[in-house]
Amino acid sequence: MELLRKLEIDARLIGMLSALAIIWFGFHILSQGAFLTPRNLWNLSVQTSAIAVMACGMVLVIVTRNIDLSVGSVLGFVGMAIGVFQARWLPELWGLENPLTMPATLVFAMLCGGLIGLFHGALIAYLAIPSFIVTLGGLLVWRGAAWWVTTGQTVAPMDGRFRAIGGGIEGAIGANASWVIAIIAILAIVISMLMRRRRRAEFGFSLRPLWAEALVIGLAAASVIAVTLIVNAYPLPPGIARRIIEAQGQVWPQGGVFIPHGFAVPVLIAVLVGVVMTFVAKRMRFGRYVFSIGGNPEAAALSGIKTKAVTMQVFGLMGLLTGLAACITTARLNAATNSAGTLDELYVIAAAVIGGTSLAGGVGTIVGAMLGALIMQSLQSGMVLLGVDTPLQNIVVGIVLVMAIWLDGLYRKRIR
Amino acid sequence: MAETRTPLIEMRSISIAFGGIKAVEEASVDLYPGEVVGLLGHNGAGKSTLIKILSGAYRADSGEIHVDGQKAEIASPRDAKAHGIETIYQTLALADNVDAAANIFLGREKLTRWGTLDDAAMESETRKVMARLNPHFRRFNEPVSALSGGQRQSVAIARAIHFNARVLIMDEPTAALGPAETAQVGELVKQLKAEGIGIFLISHDLHDVFELADRIAVMKNGKVVGTARIGDVTRDEVLGMIIGGKCPPGAIPGPGASP
Incomplete structure (x- = not known):
């Protein structure tokens, strides 16, 4: 504990990482070595992305003492809207497979989701309808609306470049690009640590010892490198690798060629969202207001904070991220279906809560929620790997959720 | 005190009702620079409500607030702070999680x-x-x-004194404190007063008020019973104002004084 304090690392975070390690090694042993493989971890990271993106927004929603039950349905609706946008509207404007289709779809989806979120937020903040009710209504309304967009027809396939957002072969950036990103990430970590240290030194505040600083940077850099090595150890399937090689005009050798996947685009999107949202929560005025509203809404209002506007914006942000998650999901399925995102609201809320977000409001971290999403997804895909059937999977996930919150409650009481 | 000076704060004929119940009715109080005015009254007498109108938490149904002799529109806590009016609430109004x-x-x-x-x-x-x-x-x-x-x-x-407050509202500042801390708050009040800050002190504790205040204003059932210099009234007379609404000869009667 003394060491952790010196390093200024949150003990909760260590607890979650340990839980994740136990789950991973447990499944690895139970599945006779099938869990901790580059292939499985790569797929796991892709499957976590959409939930992780939405969990970032849910943290802020729950921190302000609200809840959003509608994210799964909104994802379904925006997904269908994306389908129609790409299959019917854009082709008339600039034809199929236009390079602008992908960015246009992203903007459209985030705009759609954001507006829906702002609408929910306005009802909650200005008409004082409880968020539970507004978003429970939203859960029904938007699922129905998702069906209505095409009267239930699935729209497929999606634009080729857009599919990259969902991962898969198109969405694997390859080994070199992965290393570039890893180096940028390490540099960003080092620079942000140094800047923080310099700022504290300017005011003569206590600094953590240099060895601790170096150790934290070293650990962070080592994790980035480890993750990069893992995604680069997962080769493209031989058929696709062969097509790529032959497209380059080379001969496919006897033993095949090892072409690594590298990072998946949706995972990079999720990590970027996590970084940006952490910045918003910790370094920006908006985040400070969100947390103080959660801590004491009356005090926040008496301090002159426009609490209603902030609440509405939090829901707008949640909607915007749901729109982004809709892109990831739709691209991954390569189809817009009206059932996309069913039950996602529960996984997103569970991820946030397992990640240490208190339902009483005022407490929560983005990193925690993303780790929570990873823990939930690890449990699920581990059980799939072991051939556990769906009903039992749900039972286990439900029990783990309840147990995790109980343990968290014990931990909180102990540190009081 | 020189009454020819412009008061720092003048609240004139303030009224506010919540759902038909008149919480404050035609209340007028004023405050001069470097002065401590004690606001006294039972729970529910309307003193906290009156002061929340000044701090921008509530908006009066009628009446005027003048700051430095100028009519001021105080519609939100932000407006009040812009006029240099800072408040220490009874509940402290702190965000516990930061x-x-x-x-x-x-x-x-x-x-x-x-x-x-x-x-x-x-x-x-x-x-x-x-x-x-x-x-x-x-x-x-x-x-x-x-x-x-x-x-x-x-x-x-x-939080209240860091931003160059000119008027400080203290709602039961010592209610949750031990004797040593209470004494510390008393010292602070004297120090701020010496700096020319006007202070509204809301308290149940007559001892505190007589120790620190220059004047008192007593409220009962939402109305001002009367105001008085500390030297002009005894504690028993003030108790009579609080409990019975009887205005003693040393005090200036308000609309709430019983006949």
Whole structure:
């Protein structure tokens, strides 16, 4: 504990990482070595992305003492809207497979989701309808609306470049690009640590010892490198690798060629969202207001904070991220279906809560929620790997959720 | 006190009703620079409500507020603060989950030139203001929920005095404090008064009020019973004002005085 304090690392975070390690090694042993493989971890990271993106927004929603039950349905609706946008509207404007289709779809989806979120937020903040009710209504309304967009027809396939957002072969950036990103990430970590240290030194505040600083940077850099090595150890399937090689005009050798996947685009999107949202929560005025509203809404209002506007914006942000998650999901399925995102609201809320977000409001971290999403997804895909059937999977996930919150409650009481 | 001076604050004929119940009715009080005015009355007499109108938490149904003789529109806490009116609420109104600096600067954060929160600068100023109020305070990086009652009080006071307040409203400032801390608040009140700050002191505790206030205003059932200089009335007379609404000869009767 003394060491952790010196390093200024949150003990909760260590607890979650340990839980994740136990789950991973447990499944690895139970599945006779099938869990901790580059292939499985790569797929796991892709499957976590959409939930992780939405969990970032849910943290802020729950921190302000609200809840959003509608994210799964909104994802379904925006997904269908994306389908129609790409299959019917854009082709008339600039034809199929236009390079602008992908960015246009992203903007459209985030705009759609954001507006829906702002609408929910306005009802909650200005008409004082409880968020539970507004978003429970939203859960029904938007699922129905998702069906209505095409009267239930699935729209497929999606634009080729857009599919990259969902991962898969198109969405694997390859080994070199992965290393570039890893180096940028390490540099960003080092620079942000140094800047923080310099700022504290300017005011003569206590600094953590240099060895601790170096150790934290070293650990962070080592994790980035480890993750990069893992995604680069997962080769493209031989058929696709062969097509790529032959497209380059080379001969496919006897033993095949090892072409690594590298990072998946949706995972990079999720990590970027996590970084940006952490910045918003910790370094920006908006985040400070969100947390103080959660801590004491009356005090926040008496301090002159426009609490209603902030609440509405939090829901707008949640909607915007749901729109982004809709892109990831739709691209991954390569189809817009009206059932996309069913039950996602529960996984997103569970991820946030397992990640240490208190339902009483005022407490929560983005990193925690993303780790929570990873823990939930690890449990699920581990059980799939072991051939556990769906009903039992749900039972286990439900029990783990309840147990995790109980343990968290014990931990909180102990540190009081 | 020279009554020819312009009062710092003048609340004239303030009324407010909640759902048909008149919480404050035709109440008028004033406050001069460097003066402490004690607001007395039972629970529910309307003193907290009256003061929340001045601090911008409530909006009066009728009546006027004048600051430095000029009519002021106070529609929100932000407006009140713009006039230099700061409030220490009875509940302290702290966000428990964030640290002292975040509370002191809540709504008035210091920003870096990139528009991000300048936590280091805010912590630095917090250390300075807390050194004056509570020299033993060290827990700058903990949420205020982890602090003791007295420490929380210091944070609430620091928030009120850090931004060059001209008028300070203290709602039951010593209700949750021990004797030593109460004495400390008393010292602070005297110090602020010497700096020319006008203070509204709301209290149940007659002893505190007689110790610190220059004048008192007593409220009952939402109306002002009367106002008086501390030297012109006895404690028993003030108790009579609070309980019976009887205005003694030394006091100036208000609309709430019983005949």
